[in-house]
Amino acid sequence: MSPVHILGIGSPLGDDQAGWLVVDALLAAGVQASGGIAIEKLDRPGANLIPLLGDAAWVILIDAIQSNSPVGSIRHWGAEDWPAYGRGLSSHGFGVLDSLSLARELGSLPPRLDLYGIEIGPVSPGEPVRVEIQAAAQQLARRIAGDLNASSEQA
Amino acid sequence: MTDQQRSVAIHVPVLARVEGEAALDLRIENGDIAELRLRIFEPPRFFEKFLEGHHYTEIPDMVARICGICPVAYQVTAAQALEKLFNVELSPWARAMRRVFYCGEWIQSHSLHIHLLAAPDFFGCNNAIELARIAPEEVRRGLRIQALGNELMDLFGARSVHPVGVRIGGFHGAPSLARIQKMRQKLRAALPEAEALIRWAASIPMPQDDQRFVSVATRHQTDYAIETGAIGTSDGLCIEADEFDAHFAEQHLPHSTALFSTYHGQPYLVGPLARLNLNHGRLPERINTLLAEAGFVLPSRNLFHSLLARAVEILLALHEALRLLEGYRVPDSPWVAATPRAGVAVGCTEAPRGLLWHRYEMDDDGRVVNARIVPPTSQNQGRIEEDLRLSLLNFGLGHADDALRLHCEKVIRNYDPCISCATHFLRMNVERG
Numbered sequence: 001m002s003p004v005h006i007l008g009i010g011s012p013l014g015d016d017q018a019g020w021l022v023v024d025a026l027l028a029a030g031v032q033a034s035g036g037i038a039i040e041k042l043d044r045p046g047a048n049l050i051p052l053l054g055d056a057a058w059v060i061l062i063d064a065i066q067s068n069s070p071v072g073s074i075r076h077w078g079a080e081d082w083p084a085y086g087r088g089l090s091s092h093g094f095g096v097l098d099s100l101s102l103a104r105e106l107g108s109l110p111p112r113l114d115l116y117g118i119e120i121g122p123v124s125p126g127e128p129v130r131v132e133i134q135a136a137a138q139q140l141a142r143r144i145a146g147d148l149n150a151s152s153e154q155a
Numbered sequence: 156m157t158d159q160q161r162s163v164a165i166h167v168p169v170l171a172r173v174e175g176e177a178a179l180d181l182r183i184e185n186g187d188i189a190e191l192r193l194r195i196f197e198p199p200r201f202f203e204k205f206l207e208g209h210h211y212t213e214i215p216d217m218v219a220r221i222c223g224i225c226p227v228a229y230q231v232t233a234a235q236a237l238e239k240l241f242n243v244e245l246s247p248w249a250r251a252m253r254r255v256f257y258c259g260e261w262i263q264s265h266s267l268h269i270h271l272l273a274a275p276d277f278f279g280c281n282n283a284i285e286l287a288r289i290a291p292e293e294v295r296r297g298l299r300i301q302a303l304g305n306e307l308m309d310l311f312g313a314r315s316v317h318p319v320g321v322r323i324g325g326f327h328g329a330p331s332l333a334r335i336q337k338m339r340q341k342l343r344a345a346l347p348e349a350e351a352l353i354r355w356a357a358s359i360p361m362p363q364d365d366q367r368f369v370s371v372a373t374r375h376q377t378d379y380a381i382e383t384g385a386i387g388t389s390d391g392l393c394i395e396a397d398e399f400d401a402h403f404a405e406q407h408l409p410h411s412t413a414l415f416s417t418y419h420g421q422p423y424l425v426g427p428l429a430r431l432n433l434n435h436g437r438l439p440e441r442i443n444t445l446l447a448e449a450g451f452v453l454p455s456r457n458l459f460h461s462l463l464a465r466a467v468e469i470l471l472a473l474h475e476a477l478r479l480l481e482g483y484r485v486p487d488s489p490w491v492a493a494t495p496r497a498g499v500a501v502g503c504t505e506a507p508r509g510l511l512w513h514r515y516e517m518d519d520d521g522r523v524v525n526a527r528i529v530p531p532t533s534q535n536q537g538r539i540e541e542d543l544r545l546s547l548l549n550f551g552l553g554h555a556d557d558a559l560r561l562h563c564e565k566v567i568r569n570y571d572p573c574i575s576c577a578t579h580f581l582r583m584n585v586e587r588g
Binding site: 043044045046047048050051094098101102105106 | 223267271282283284287288291294295298301302305315316317
């Protein structure tokens with residue numbers, strides 16, 4: 001069990017790589033997968049996300065969102081008050097918020113959960129990632145790295 | 156006007172808890188069904204066309220992308236077909252591990268469907284999250300079983316979603332003995348959980364329905380057919396995969412982007428209940444005892460037994476994986492070489508949702524000239540429409556629209572349709588006129 005589990009969720013479809021880009025930026029900034037931190041990219045995990053949540057003290061989860069906000073804007077939620085949700089792209093329609101809601105119902109949420117969403121535009125296969133998304137990923141990676149540093153200093 | 160005479164139109168614009176996009180249009184006139192259409196409108200994916208020109212070595216990884224839930228079925232069927240054409244004889248190790256790999260997919264896919272998609276219907280819940288409030292231990296158990304299936308797929312495929320382990324001639328790599336020993340412990344520990352799942356599934360009150368239909372599934376002389384076998388039917392046909400076109404036909408209907416399949420001109424059933432109906436004699440004695448204790452009589456003509464059938468197949472898959480991993484040895488080579496040749500390659504296996512049939516015409520260089528893939532959901536499409544019609548008449552058309560809609564959704568979810576695979580899935584529109 002790693003105390004901190006960082007999960008970047010995405011797919012190869014253009015801006016939907018946002019969660020993966022944050023993981024890349026964290027690794028490039030020297031945040032290493034080590035004894036205390038597990039960091040990985042997930043491709044539309046569906047319900048497979050649930051076992052990964054109950055296995056850590058702090059889960060940081062990053063995904064792309066579409067909420068009609070400006071492309072590249074970053075949203076944050078804790079263990080409650082997740083956004084309203086339409087059907088996602090996940091297999092059998094079981095998306096990230098479904099998994100989080102089911103995990104909460106089963107008492108499987110970690111003690112600390114940070115859910116980040118990066119607003120993206122329409123996605124289509126083969127499209128490059130927009131510069132706004134790349135910039136947002138870098139910005140969010142700096143924020144998460146800062147949180148990790150602050151947490152380790154407190155410990 | 157009496158309730159029986161009223162005319163109603165129900166439209167389910169999007170069906171939840173199925174994979175892909177479809178709609179259901181139901182028009183009731185003068186107490187009878189005037190129109191019932193399952194409209195699959197998800198755009199065609201043209202996957203067969205993408206395969207043309209690609210080298211045989213690329214095919215297992217490409218077809219794995221057809222489905223995020225049953226990629227192993229696509230990989231193993233393609234490999235089986237091409238290996239037959241290239242006269243490749245798999246090593247006993249590779250033959251056994253293909254079946255183990257496939258067992259992992261049955262375990263994860265069936266557990267996902269039972270707990271997250273189908274079971275909520277029978278407890279008056281809208282979704283698995285509501286079900287978890289009244290049956291938390293059962294949902295936790297289901298997630299554990301699903302995760303174990305994924306782990307088994309990951310062992311041989313390097314990952315559970317779109318695995319990459321299969322190659323023509325065997326596997327790219329072989330798991331270490333230490334990993335297999337760990338897996339065997341987990342499989343053994345899961346046996347009582349799967350038995351408890353069967354007892355739970357058998358205790359869920361199901362609608363009584365009795366329909367006549369032909370079951371179609373692969374059959375094997377000694378085993379419960381999964382990754383290999385001839386095609387059998389409940390009316391006595393037994394054919395090899397390359398005779399499929401002589402008995403089964405696909406046709407396009409205007410309201411669906413999936414092709415409708417018929418057997419001798421009639422709809423037919425593929426999937427877990429069809430398999431159990433044909434192959435229950437191949438189940439391990441322990442499972443037959445459990446079924447007798449649960450009062451589950453086979454063959455069954457009640458499609459609502461599909462949930463229980465999936466639970467049975469989970470236990471079977473655990474037994475099979477354990478059996479085949481006993482005495483595991485890392486092979487000298489996990490694959491044998493293949494030499495391509497021109498010709499037609501045909502193969503079929505049992506995907507979690509039913510019979511999956513592939514046909515590839517290959518050139519001398521081992522490149523695909525053309526491909527045809529017949530997935531389970533398109534084969535079941537005609538049967539779903541027939542089932543909906545019979546089941547609704549049995550249920551009673553006088554029920555309120557919401558009750559009719561829920562009943563239709565339950566019927567459709569019995570088949571665990573995977574529309575993205577078939578697109579060639581549910582919005583429901585009901586009209587009473």
